Amino acid sequence: MTKMNTDFKWSGRDDPEDGETAKRWHHIIQDGTKGQGKDGSKDNNDLTLLGFACDIGIARNKGRTGAAQAPNTLRKNLANLAWHGAGRLSDAGNIGMAAGDNALTDDVLHQAQTDLGNRTAQLLNNGSKVLILGGGHETAAGSFYGLHQHCKNTNIGIINLDAHFDIRLVGDNGISSGTPFTQIRDLLTAGNQSFHYMALGITQTGNTRALFDRATDWGVDYMLDTQMTAANMPNILRMIDRFLKKIDVLYLTLDLDVLPHWQMPAVSAPSGRGVDMHIIETIITHIGKTAQAWPLSDVVEFNPSLDNDGRAARTAACLIDTLARAMLG
Numbered sequence: 001m002t003k004m005n006t007d008f009k010w011s012g013r014d015d016p017e018d019g020e021t022a023k024r025w026h027h028i029i030q031d032g033t034k035g036q037g038k039d040g041s042k043d044n045n046d047l048t049l050l051g052f053a054c055d056i057g058i059a060r061n062k063g064r065t066g067a068a069q070a071p072n073t074l075r076k077n078l079a080n081l082a083w084h085g086a087g088r089l090s091d092a093g094n095i096g097m098a099a100g101d102n103a104l105t106d107d108v109l110h111q112a113q114t115d116l117g118n119r120t121a122q123l124l125n126n127g128s129k130v131l132i133l134g135g136g137h138e139t140a141a142g143s144f145y146g147l148h149q150h151c152k153n154t155n156i157g158i159i160n161l162d163a164h165f166d167i168r169l170v171g172d173n174g175i176s177s178g179t180p181f182t183q184i185r186d187l188l189t190a191g192n193q194s195f196h197y198m199a200l201g202i203t204q205t206g207n208t209r210a211l212f213d214r215a216t217d218w219g220v221d222y223m224l225d226t227q228m229t230a231a232n233m234p235n236i237l238r239m240i241d242r243f244l245k246k247i248d249v250l251y252l253t254l255d256l257d258v259l260p261h262w263q264m265p266a267v268s269a270p271s272g273r274g275v276d277m278h279i280i281e282t283i284i285t286h287i288g289k290t291a292q293a294w295p296l297s298d299v300v301e302f303n304p305s306l307d308n309d310g311r312a313a314r315t316a317a318c319l320i321d322t323l324a325r326a327m328l329g
Helices: 056-060 067-079 106-125 139-150 180-190 209-217 233-245 277-290 311-328
Strands: 002-005 047-053 089-097 129-134 156-161 196-202 221-224 249-255 296-300
Touching (some): 047 067, 047 311, 067 129, 067 311, 106 139, 139 156, 139 180, 139 249, 156 180, 156 277, 196 233, 221 233, 277 311
Parallel strands (some): 047 089, 047 129, 129 296, 156 196, 156 249
Antiparallel strands (some): 002 089
């Protein structure tokens, strides 16, 4: 079974001599663990952080585990960042695995994804946008389940900034960090809904021909990491804009292994080439200005155990800050 964990305490540097506008994340973020009030009032926030302390999917996908420890490490690195955004932030704590669970069964992982989806839906229903801190990319299935509950009959689109398609078929090895978008497609097609999926930053050497063929068969829009350059930015943004016009609601998922290994070594599968952080930030900022409705994002695959000097955590925190400000407009 899964459990809620609310043990993280936000704290950090204070600069009272600089006045009221000397605000950092730890100054403005509020407790969002209580959910909707007894009087029926909605949460007093515009964007809520929710952690998913789970890397079962990475283990099942034969990757390097450790991402279950990411949410609180990311919070620690966010705490001292200066806040330049608008809106109110809150923290709803972590959903994670209870001690003693058999981490290598489908039932346990599916239950964790379901619990994440239910909590995400609750936060969305309470009027907050949601930014989930994973966890492995199995996070994505739970994230989407929540958005789908919240707006079941809406045309949802997914933009995945990632080196991998993560559309493996669910075979004898079961669901994993490699199957979330297959799980999402199965959910949508069962309800006669369209699967709108765009993957940006795909590495040719990290995805087999079978995955490229499946992406084509499923109508996936994608762009290779070799095409994700500053010189090609106008074409990248036009591709994104065409995609956004087809959908009503956006879910964006950022797998940190899309970055080059020298910018993000602390992931299960570091990218040999990758997409520069500046390109990713430009895309996020553009989407914030153009998306019709963007209530949900997640950031996944950060592994603190592979971050020897903490530099990767700071990089991840900067991208989360960019995401939060873009979602809030």
